[in-house]
Amino acid sequence: MDALLQNIPLGILAMVTFFLVIGKIFIDQRRSPNSPPAVPGWPLIGNLLGLNEKKPYLTFVKWAEDYGPIYSIRLGSSSMVVLNSTELAKEALVSKFSSISTRKLSNALTTLTCNKSIVAMSDYGDYYKMVKRYVLSGILGTNAQKRNRHHRDTMIKNVVSHLYSKIKDEDFYLVELREPFQSELFQLAFKQSLGKNVESVYVEELGVTLTKEEMFQILVTDPMMGAIEVDWRDFFPYLRWVPNKSMERKIQQMEMRKRALVKNLIEEQRLHITRGEEISCYLDCLVSDGNTLTDEQLIALVWESIIETSDTTLITTEWAMYELAKNPSCQDRLYQDIRKVCGSEHITEEDLPHLQYLSAVFHETLRFHSPVPIIPPRHVHEATQLGGYDVPAGTDIIINLYACNMDKNDWEEPGDWKPDRFLSGEDEHAEMNKTMSFGAGKRKCAGSSQAMLISCMTVGRLVQEFHWKLKEGEEENTDTVQLTNHKLYPLQAYIRSRPEEVRFGRF
Template sequence: MGSEMASNLQSHWKHFAQKLPPQLLYVKEELDLRKALIAIAVAAVVFTLFSMFASKNKKKFPPAVPGLPIVGNLLQLMDRKPHRSFTSWSEKYGPIFTIRTGLLNQVVITSSELAKEAMVTKYESISKRELGTSLNILTCQKTMVAMSDYGVEHRFLKKIVMANLLGPSPQRENRAIRASELEKMLESLHSELKSFPLSTCEVNVRQYIKEALFPFVLRQTFGRDIEEVHVAGLGSFSKWEIFDILVSEPLRGAILVDWRDFFPPLKRLFSNRALENEAKQIESRRSKVIKALIEEQRKNLAGKAIADYSYVDTLLANYQNLNDTQLLMSVWEPVIESSDTTVVTTEWTMFELASQPSKQERLYQEIREVVGDRPVTEDDLANLPYLTAVIKETLRKYTPVPLLPPRFVEQDIQIGGYDIPAGWHILINMYGINHDKKTWPEPDTWDPDRLLGDQKLDLGLNDFRVMPFGAGKRICAGITQAMYLIPMYVASFVQNFKWILPATEVHEEDTIFLTTHKLHPLKAIATPRSQQ
């Protein structure tokens, strides 16, 4: 029986060998069965690899930016402003192209239509975030709405923050808090200017934005403006030290780059303790301060009526199913997000208005015509179209998050007619979309007139030409709040003061942090309108 089987196998082998390429016909008839079987296995592997290669070649991949062996395009992205490089490359390679960063294949999209396809139409296939070492640490392994994978936990946590803090209804309820803190800030600025001769006081605009914003964030989150907190093992921290620990330090930590992120298999072989320790130290301080603030809320909760509950009180009373990490991140996330985009956009808007007196005067005259001598209010915003154009144009030019965190492709998909294999990553270049020369002539020029009367531009809700808050199911939860705060800050600054840039202030394009913070705080000379 055995000899008959061997004979049959050899016969099949001869028949099979006749169809092999000449270079594989080194097996002779006198080879024993074992060698023949080995040869068959080798041939099978060759043909399998050939088939895979042929199949791969049949696919239509996006154009590839040439790179180097092993490192790919990493050395071309060393300036930490990849969004600018991507925008430049899109002019040569088109609105969708591929790069290789180490062992990672990434698809870069710099087109509003293709971004819509990726973020809305094909969303289910790329709903998973792919974060680097530092962001994984700072987000407690993606336990926050903005950085989590889309799924049950994401929807649950987003529903909580929208229903109780950032949604339209709670934002309307918090209107008085916004107005109160804005009024305090304006009074403080007027007071400072009285101490200086006319037109000589250089105001730190960023600090005044923070003075209106951070107390509001604390009050809507914790129900009070926190002047100090004691943290066991660390000591006591003032309000602005709390700001640094909860906002500034995590923003700095978010851009720490771990070279191992580009070579994932090497993470098991090599450590990067310096980076990990720095990120963990930032996370530890953040967590300890948040936990101390939560414990203060917990102690005071028993004596409060439900009507007096703050956002954190509501979490403690009604969401006991949150684990410790979810509770911590649910408290911290709205603090950092509320304290970031609003500062970035308001500061850049004031820079442009102070740089262009005619546009500042045009905005001032619009406010005067609509509200007269009384202070501008949120009810007036709908009647200030030039103000709306000013804010939208700033969000276009100074995109707060120029490059969205990578999305992981979980299954083979097509975008723009190109094949995107599972296992690749997708990067949405928001900066490039907002600076697309085909959509925005002279995109580096700040010109609110280009958006005046453009009713369709809704910042990513239905129109995707400008998406400062993202789009689709992952659109930023704080969009409603931001579009109350930013216009009110800008309108109040312009209504109360005339702004000019000192000779020392230059138009710098450099930024810091993951978002486009101006490298140096804006210094501008403010003159009260009442003194003109």
């Protein structure tokens, strides 16, 4: 085939390809009379130019104002239906799940996830069900959460100790929360996944010894940035034979480094397991007798457990502390609530069900600062209906979670951060589903319980120990970056330990 292509003049090949693409797009654009409203676009490229800003979810909201909560767009040769309301999102994720259960990944994500080998990005089927059982058994299920309790307690203790080391007398002292919390979360991820913390490691395949900061770069920062790399062939799959070498090299380099590091970490821990050493961790579950995972799948799953513990929980916790430092009345209310429930004792996980305002702070932060503003696209593999409109097989579905959480029909004054809106006394699980930050239906995120435990315990303890006040000018630092809603600039706040007569034991 390569020889045949080389013997065809480039001009003729380009012309044939052009007409094939035009013909395919023309066929795809034939619309059912009951199709969702279509946002007008340009020939060939569709609505791509309209999505050139860094926050496409805001563009989706603008289009919803003109075309309604459900509409279709074209990104190159792909047809997509965008959902901008909670009602429509739940219809797609729950009642029409059987028709919309597969993932649509970009070329970059396909490479970084080892062709959908991780739980979050795999298609719903036997493999998904199997690896979800593994992650529940090894990390996220009730029994696993109990096993890892001491790791979470140590993490919070270390963050508090670090902040106390910065304080001088009773004056407010400027700190950044992200660095110590991010470092401790990363350690927690290693302990849960591999059974131990890793300060540094020599990776033979790379020929270097990596520090913890370099490991974080390889396992978390680089993949998150790589996930948003744009490959124009994603929008024109009929031209996938055309090389995009610079982008391919960049993503493949990220994947090679990530794979080499995780493989090395796994091999080190496997040695301990084969020696009969008792290691209670996710890896132990993945390599137990009877498991049929390939080496590539094993590497992908261990990496997933590390990155997912290290990223979105950090985002939610940092935004929650930002809002509490910005809103002193809310911070004081939370502090008084903690004192009422915990008295002179440190807050514990057993206290969380009784701390309604802390739960409200958590859920309102999920709503207002959605960690993932756009749910990863789903693919319609059999024709269905959404919102009363016909949606043909082959269509991609985009759920604009940001629009759902800012919908004036569902939320009073959605542009304000108001934890009180979650003090309705409803069931905790109902509240967790209300913002859909953890998805819905059969593919609901398995990590919701751990995320709430870590974030609520950290926020509660930080408010219990310190008074927080934003640095001057920090109120406007709300820009975000990366695939998730990561705060662009780390939170900077002045902290002061609580007065001695009301302060709790430090450690």
